[in-house]
Amino acid sequence: MHQSGFVNIIGRPNVGKSTLMNALVGEKLSIITPKAQTTRHRIFGILNGEDFQIVFSDSPGIIIKPVSGLHEAMMKTVESSFKDGDIIMLITEPGEPIQQLEEALNKIKSLEIPKYLVLNKIDKLKKEELLPLLKHWDDQKIFDHVFPVSALKKRNTDELLRQILKDLPENPAWYPKDQLTDRPERFFVSEIIREKIFIHYKQEIPYSCEIVTEAFEEEEKIIRIHSIIYTERESQKNIIIGKKGSGIKRIGTEARKDMERFFEKKIYLELFVKVKEKWRDNPNQLRQFGY
């Protein structure tokens, strides 16, 4: 018997969806930062075993009030996460206001697939704080299983995997068994650069940036990469570049090191910054950027 299926991971921004997917797959596929709305696209992380294949789908967080065209595009990908899939997993964290989840809960209720509630970040809780939270979710009678986990510390994530294997339908593998993700190499290059911008810049800057990797040329001993950071305004471009290029240099160095680890090869990275005015609200531009 071979089992294979899709597990959709949904939840509000910053609850730890990407951290959990990476922990379950055992690879850093989705970028993770302390800022909300880091994940913009849907991304599959694939866990392969001899007789199973679990395809996890990480998605942007559920945004209550979209304020830009980019947000709307991100929410469409969240919508699609409700509809397809063999198992749905809602991630929440201690202290998250339940009213914010109402719409998501209503959608989940109407699904006829196994439903998991994952209470993440339990490493932040005292033991006596955990039980009432678990009881609260049990009482809702929406979910088939409630899992308290810490994605960061990989606590209880094995239990979660065991349950998934119980619920996973009998199917042939949907992807080649050596494949880890549905995304091409260029996607990861751009995401690694974007992560550095999220880490080092404040306020609007990270949200105003989009990365396009124009070249990815793999040679025997080195990969040559050419990427462009698009900002919405000239002033943002100057901030990214920094004094005497110090900002862009830092992004480049840190990103290159991560890429060398990810691709296990020496990397030559060329980075440019350009302005694409108001790209977040330009439908054509959003399409070109792959939203």
Ligand code: GDP
């Ligand atoms: P996403 O927006 O839902 O994908 O959330 P991320 O995976 O990007 O995580 C958001 C923040 O929460 C990051 O700073 C993570 O390091 C942190 N985080 C994720 N999981 C845990 C956890 O189990 N415990 C703690 N303490 N922090 C976590």
Ligand code: MG
């Ligand atoms: Mg994420």
